[in-house]
Amino acid sequence: TIALQHGAHRTGNRTDADMARWRSLRFGQFIHWGLYAIPGGEWNGKTYNGAAEWIRSWKEMPHEEYDKLYRQFNPVNFNPQQWAAQAKSMGAKYMIITTKHHDGFCLWPSKYSKYTIAATPWKKDLLGPMIDAYNKAGIDVHLYFSIIDWNHPDYRASLKNAADSAAGKRFQLFVKNQLAELLQRYPTIKGFWFDGTWDDSWKNDGAFSDELEQYLQSLHPGLVMGSRLRADEKGARHFDSNGRLMGDYEQGWERKLPATIEDVHGNDWEAVMTVPENQWGYHAKWTGHVKTVNEILEMLVKSVSLNGNFVLNFGPKADGTFRTEEQQLAAGIGQWMKVNGEAVYNGTYAGFEKQDWGYYIRKAGTDSVYMVVFNIPVSGSLRVKLPARTELTGASMLLGNTTLTPEWIGRNEYFLHLPGKTTDSPVVILLKTVTGENKDKGNFEKAK
Numbered sequence: 001t002i003a004l005q006h007g008a009h010r011t012g013n014r015t016d017a018d019m020a021r022w023r024s025l026r027f028g029q030f031i032h033w034g035l036y037a038i039p040g041g042e043w044n045g046k047t048y049n050g051a052a053e054w055i056r057s058w059k060e061m062p063h064e065e066y067d068k069l070y071r072q073f074n075p076v077n078f079n080p081q082q083w084a085a086q087a088k089s090m091g092a093k094y095m096i097i098t099t100k101h102h103d104g105f106c107l108w109p110s111k112y113s114k115y116t117i118a119a120t121p122w123k124k125d126l127l128g129p130m131i132d133a134y135n136k137a138g139i140d141v142h143l144y145f146s147i148i149d150w151n152h153p154d155y156r157a158s159l160k161n162a163a164d165s166a167a168g169k170r171f172q173l174f175v176k177n178q179l180a181e182l183l184q185r186y187p188t189i190k191g192f193w194f195d196g197t198w199d200d201s202w203k204n205d206g207a208f209s210d211e212l213e214q215y216l217q218s219l220h221p222g223l224v225m226g227s228r229l230r231a232d233e234k235g236a237r238h239f240d241s242n243g244r245l246m247g248d249y250e251q252g253w254e255r256k257l258p259a260t261i262e263d264v265h266g267n268d269w270e271a272v273m274t275v276p277e278n279q280w281g282y283h284a285k286w287t288g289h290v291k292t293v294n295e296i297l298e299m300l301v302k303s304v305s306l307n308g309n310f311v312l313n314f315g316p317k318a319d320g321t322f323r324t325e326e327q328q329l330a331a332g333i334g335q336w337m338k339v340n341g342e343a344v345y346n347g348t349y350a351g352f353e354k355q356d357w358g359y360y361i362r363k364a365g366t367d368s369v370y371m372v373v374f375n376i377p378v379s380g381s382l383r384v385k386l387p388a389r390t391e392l393t394g395a396s397m398l399l400g401n402t403t404l405t406p407e408w409i410g411r412n413e414y415f416l417h418l419p420g421k422t423t424d425s426p427v428v429i430l431l432k433t434v435t436g437e438n439k440d441k442g443n444f445e446k447a448k
């Protein structure tokens with residue numbers, strides 16, 4: 001291994017209570033909200049085909065035009081209690097809010113910048129009421145913070161000369177001050193979700209990112225921060241130059257999921273997902289495929305079955321309301337979570353051989369293993385293959401609490417026969433298992 005000062009400082013996952021809490025929540029809501037919601041992906045009658053929150057970088061959007069948008073930001077229909085109620089009914093247990101995206105506009109009245117909500121017709125802090133409402137609804141809040149800041153005069157993508165280095169130093173102090181300010185103003189937040197850390201100016205100063213992470217932990221012990229913040233002193237990101245994960249969880253799963261348990265290398269991880277192919281901020285015209293409730297549920301369940309968290313993104317409109325598609329998704333997901341959420345919360349990798357019908361999820365530290373079925377075979381029979389010395393002692397469908405009598409078909413294999421083959425939402429079965437001596441036959445009738 002390479003001697004590193006600013007690589008990973010821990011091998012293996014964090015085992016403290018704050019991290020265990022983050023791990024138990026499993027399902028989060030991302031919210032991208034800011035000035036980009038005003039144009040909503042359109043300008044001068046033209047449609048921007050990129051991600052709406054990147055419209056300032058579009059050649060058809062003059063920077064000075066974008067930078068004046070704050071003068072009209074006035075979310076008169078913003079109702080944080082309603083936002084929190086929607087997230088609660090969807091079954092989200094934590095929420096990540098963009099405090100400042102790449103454009104540099106701050107949703108809170110930062111004393112370190114003029115480019116904040118205080119300069120808008122709305123004037124008032126948006127983050128405080130939001131955090132309070134979500135916390136009151138029993139939902140943890142994490143703060144998204146972009147290091148890249150297109151508005152700040154001292155931001156440099158790379159440092160080419162002494163003047164750049166001086167600006168870079170001023171900018172690093174600005175970042176440190178804003179993050180300390182956020183922790184001081186919002187002490188109940190549980191973590192930071194950093195973004196915009198790919199430029200050389202950041203990548204080439206691993207020491208600063210390491211010291212910053214430690215500084216934030218000292219201000220707020222237990223803070224949860226993903227792998228996207230840090231670079232090591234050789235510019236390696238997410239994984240240091242010895243291949244060890246930096247930060248508290250792998251934060252690279254953006255609009256994609258791991259395929260197998262091997263892909264996560266035993267690390268805590270989180271996936272963040274858009275409803276359309278690639279829109280985080282509000283875009284008036286969604287094009288291409290818009291994900292359905294069942295698609296989102298499968299991504300959530302697959303993530304949990306592979307020991308990860310899943311975060312679904314919402315992009316509120318400039319007036320503070322949510323578009324119909326997002327409202328309907330939240331309701332549909334919540335309907336399923338109300339009955340089946342016990343299979344998601346505190347869910348972990350079960351250690352069973354993956355089957356085609358769907359995913360296994362083990363309730364953390366127990367012998368309770370859930371089967372979440374997305375693909376009912378034409379036979380209507382679900383194959384269950386248990387690890388050695390594990391026996392099946394019971395099975396029941398959550399819906400209607402219907403008991404299933406496993407048919408033993410071989411050493412440690414069973415079939416569960418579903419009462420019917422049609423369903424319009426995932427079927428959840430709770431397995432009771434015991435791990436001990438593996439008898440050469442199951443407790444249930446032998447194969448005919």
Ligand SMILES: COc1ccc([C@@H]2N[C@@H](C)[C@@H](O)[C@H]2O)cc1
Pocket residue numbers: 032051053054195196254272280
């Ligand atoms: C260079 O490619 C990207 C893609 C997405 C992002 C941002 N990360 C997501 C979580 C959104 O905030 C998106 O704007 C930044 C750079």
